[in-house]
Amino acid sequence: MDLVRTTPPRPLDVAVVFPEIAPLARTAIRLHPRPGAPSVRDSSVGGPLLWPADEPWPHCESTGHWDSGFREYPAAARLERRRLVRLAQDPDGPAYTQEEAAAKKRNDAMLRERLDSGPAPAECPVPLLPVAQLYVRDVPLLRPPGQADVLQVLWCPYDHEPEAKPSAALIWRCAAEVGDVLAVPPEPYEADWGASYVPEPCVLAPEQITEYPNTFDLSPELRTLVEDWSRWQAADAGLDSSYEEWPHEFYDAELADAPGWKVGGWPPWGRTDSNPRYCSVCDAPMAPLLAIASSEWDGESGSWIPYEDQGVASAGRFGAWDPAAPTGIQVGSADTMQLYVCPASPEHPHTDLIQ
Incomplete structure (x- = not known):
């Protein structure tokens, strides 16, 4: 894979300042999706x-x-995204090029035909949309069943009651066993939330990192250590006095779990307290599999911006794209949807949670 993204070192070494937390380190793989043209043989977000x-x-x-x-x-939705990018780069260009106008006419006609031909779309069996395809060769942290070497994640592009989130499907398969490939998969009539559940095709730049648990996942004793301002001062961590009352906020934002799309690692918390998931079959504590993130970074996690993106991030929006939101996906209120699997058996039903 040619795309490369590199996370800067953390402002300080958690294992040195808090050796008591060092045993809780976990490996994660940041996926770093960026708009591109992946093929069926590539790991991707929103690709074929x-x-x-x-x-x-x-x-x-x-x-x-x-x-x-x-x-x-x-x-x-995809057509409009690309049109806005073009207009941002060429403000004096036509509102629609001939190609865009023709595509819009086809899309509008197809949608009218579908809407006029049957029951309301949301009441029909809804074709799922591809969310991610991950090959084990690119993301070795995956633990597939049997001879499988690729994970495919799809979801329904409608919010589901009562949690108001899309319903996801996880499929493991062996790439070598696939002969003829489906050329034109079915698509849903519509997607919710202004198509925020329709990912833009993205290539990936997988990067292995080390993570530590959010303070919500720490024991009361370890949380007390992280909240001890004198511990930070003794370590000469360079925190200014604005963190004196809440040093754990620095820990959570800069040292614990990474933002953005990732496999493994520690789950993000914040919308709720830590909410462990248990397998519905064997009651085993479930493990984080995939974080589907609305953004790669925000105002509180700027130190996680890869070196290669820091220039465009400092410039703000690039064309019509927010560089922190390359996939076009937004779950919840700019949150992250975490998929969990059973470590005892990946064939047991998965579960999910929005944070």
């Missing part, structure tokens, strides 16, 4: 899947779709 031509495409059969009151045809 290595899907057998003779295998039925998964659909959501649920009738509990949350009506957000605002939906958009996925192809129309």
